[in-house]
Amino acid sequence: MVKIQQFLTKHRQGLVILMTILLVLAEAARWLGQMSLAYQVIMALTGVIGLLPILLTAISALRVRLVSIDVLVSIAVIGAFVIGEYNEAAIVTWLFMLGEVLEDLTLKKTRSAVKQLTDLAPQTALVVDTDGNTHQEDVDFLDPGAHVLIKTGAQVPVDGTVLTGDALANEASITGEARLVKKEVGDSVYAGTILENGTLTVETTAAGDDTTFGKIIELVEEAQDSQTKTQRFIDRFAQYYTPFVLLVAVVVGLLTRDFRLAITVMVLGCPGALVIGVPASTVAGIGNGARRGILFKGSDVMDRLRQVDTIAFDKTGTLTRGKPTVQTLVVLKGDRQAIIDRAVAIEGQSDHPLARAIAALPTQQPLTATKVETVKGQGIKAEVDGQEYLLGNRALVNAVVGDDAALTRAVDQLVAAGDSLVILASADHQELAVFGIKDQLRPQAAVALHQLKQLGVKRLVMLTGDNTGTAKEIAATLPIDEVHAEMLPQDKARFVADEREGGHRVAFVGDGINDSPALAAADVAIAMGSGMDVAMDVAGLVLVKSALASLLTARRLARRTITNMNENIVIALLTVLLLFIGLFAGYVEMALGMLIHELSILIVILNSMRLIKYSPQN
Template identity: 35%
Template sequence: MDITVEPQEGPQLAPTSPWRSVRPALRRYPVLAVTIVVGTVVTVLVLAGQGATARWVASVFALAVAAFQSVGMVRDIIKGRWGIDVLAVTAIVSTVLVGEYIASLIIVLMLSGGAALEDFAAGRATRELTSLLARAPRTAHREDDAGTSSDIAIAAVEVGDVLLVRPSEVVPVDAVLLTGPAMFDESALTGESLPVERATGDSVPSGVLNGPAAVRVRATAREEDSQYSRIIALVREAAGSRAPVVRLADRYAVPFTAAALVLAGVAWYLSGDAARFAEVLVVATPCPLLIAAPVAFLGGMSRAAKTGIIVKGGGILEQLSRVRTAAFDKTGTLTGGKPTLEAIRSTFLEPQEMLALAASAEQYSSHVLAAAVVAEAQARGLELDTTDTATEHATNGVSAVFTGRRVLVGKEAFVAGKAAGVETAVLAAGQMGIYVAVDGKFAGTLIMRDPLRPEAKETLLALRGLGVAETVMLTGDAGATAQFIATEAGITEVQAGLLPEDKVRLLQALPRRLVMMVGDGVNDAPVLAAADVGIAMGARGSTAASESADIVIMVDDLGKVAESVRIGQRTVRIAVESIWIGITLSVALMALAAAGHIPAVAGALAQEAVDLATILNALRALTPGRKRR
């Protein structure tokens, strides 16, 4: 099912006019509209004592709908999906033949209204996803040098533009705040209900809602590179998936159809009354199987979006519910991703000079540690050089040449392979070393520390409570640091010093399936794509990781990993439960109808109640439910 948000055109209809509210719905569902009209005419004819005419009108209309429905049924059979409409068409024809024309009209109403009911339920289930799309800004107010603002298309915003964001407007692109302090509502992105206060110079992500005062911001990204645009793209991608449990519901309809036809035939044979055949089929239509599971999965995806978790498809939720092993990257995933520089150990250079050279090279790396080195150098007021000769060696480090000086920065093995005299740094627990060489000679080590996220231990405990029995760390960092973080977090297995291809190989060899991988960097993209379920920490992570992953967590909270597993398990449980509620109630009604206890008209109305019960149960996937310890 595609999720689209159409711009409303023309004047808004007055809410006080019931007809104006109903008319668009009737135009969207013409068969339903005609059925209501025919039903009204038949009712008037019956009340006027024209029963024969009423029967003729209802029967012709019902048979016409059955013929129309048969066309779609044949198309489904050609596609290998038979059993969906067979019962409905057979029920219409049989009720007409035995004279139960009122029941035939109710069946037609049920079929034509089913599309409207499913759309309503799906719209309710996807309200969080559609609200994200509906909030997407179309224009921005750009200020010129004179301070005059003009409206421009959001696609025309360039990095460095000064934008005016008026009260209760959505911030159009990623920016920094120029006029603080200011309050922003970030609930649409993070699920956090309380407004967030930001000061001058703070970053403001696109998609947040400005508070009661107008503010000025400076754009730090264009529309296509901003966080909210990435979320919109993910939501659109998420909208079209069809979950395995939904396909399973289709397969249930085949034996269900066969069983219903057999039971109806037996009831006819034993009773000698052809009406008994029609009465059984009236309560046997498999609408709950077709509607309940899709609604549950859309509801689960919407529930996840409300908490800052973008799931790219219903099938991902089904996979997520069966995860038994969780693999994690270290830096930026298990750790906070904001390393600090604790010491500079230099050999022949001044510490500040070595830091400036290292930071100049690290500008050309996407690694979290590189960003920390650059930030530290800038905080100390050091001037960084630029070059056109920098090369990033994935997961190992960076090489660059600045005014004739060749600089290497990265792991010990990487630097030792290209420079002489590298000495292994003595590190305390939790520390990590970044090795630096200049002109082929070892220049020293930057001692960094990146502490474990405060929510990491609780997340690992929650995953075990959800049945994820095995946890693994797959990291490119040094073994001692990785082991320290793993022990602190409670991870059972550690694999350190890995290249991206090593991560993929080790993940695929994990014995307890299914396996989910959690990461955030560019180097995690291959293993996220290779995992049964890839989860990207997308709040500060790379676009490559988000594109490769099945799930993107848009808030900087590792606890959302456990929350996503819980949502997946609950969604699948509700979907299967809804299917079996529909089957159980329908079978019970068929048994009563076979025994002659449910007339055709009452049976048609009862089947509508079954549809409603299964849909209401499926919509429970929208709610948070109770957390299990």
């Protein structure tokens, strides 16, 4: 039976075409040739062809104790056969089958955004071997470290780092913005992007499903299969609603002794539009976001995002660009270049943005750090040339330097200038220096935060591990309501948890591993694209563009999607209500009612499809 059901499902569109031809022939026999017997036979044949796939689906549903819509239709059609209404059986099954075909076609349209992403997924790469020769290889078989040649006009097949060459890359498939980005030695490139000009040799860091592009596709596909609370409610409602309609039909039949009326109640009571409306909105809304570089990890995230009243931001990499540079170096003890060489060796072991700023400084003597130990929330301890060094905040170096007046003055001056601080101190007290590091605000950050407040967000909070002076300096140019500085990762998580316990709906925006506790504690975890790894694991919403304007777009899109779901629910329930009123008033018969029912399904799908072209910019 399963194979038969699969065959009929696969050829459903062909069956509808065949049934349409038979219906035309039946009507021709009736009106042109006055052949009533031929009319009845053709209608009966059409009804049987249409009933078979519906009945098999109904049997499968009953085997798992689910009274589905197909069960209602099957009983109604069998009842029509019993009372000799072959034309009703044929038209009802044709309309039902036609509705399913149209649903499939329109739902495929709503998934077009994901299909476009999938079609962009690279399949092969031009690999450079140790002799300099090249050969094609499937991307799924590439390992990190493999060298790949990418020519002008070609698609980047892997995530990686540029080894040689320079080029202009179109990163629209990743960021949603079709602008050209300059790529040089040391820059990162992403699978699925396209080289518009130039040639690159790239060292692979990830390939196949492990790439950023692969994770985006996986995330969106999982999200489209997820459910909001509304959808879960609708699914439960349909499970109880269908048996209820059956019971009503039995009661109507017993009271009126009108078998035809009871069968019609079953047909008109099918909650098809109710069941299809919510997932159609989900697919369209998430697909719209995917095209814009906004990845919802489920429609439930949309539901929670629109209710958020408090948004907490990490500072570095979120409100700022996340690429700070060393602006000042105050040397209190020791040789300036020697201090730089040691700091670069130590910070090369860390991925923290401040560490990367120091590691980018030019060195004269390459050194190696050993016995590297990360002190959570404070910095790093390590040995260089047998000497122990501390590199981090004031709390880390206090045990070595104590109450050093010169250090205090330097720190105060740099804090007043709005710099973030990294202090280097040697355990033998012979070297002491302060690095003043400054990051730049993201473009349009102030405008985006103002607009978030206009969209109903009541409080904007900055949570940062940076010093108070720097935090306040940054916040002074932004519409930030609260600033909490010098916070450890667990402090941020505790703040978020406390706010939720206080009745607030909290979103946290971060970009790094250290933000994971706060992301996990929030109602909505939002990760900027620069923190892609943690985003895929912890966050419910990923802003691939790493732009705060994307957060505005995401909130608008979330609101519109949930509104669209509610519109579909209202359309579906009103249709059923009006059909029943028309039925008992004597204006609606089975075939007409089924036509209206199928039209309601198309209406909610078309309503959902409006989300595909929705532009949440205003």
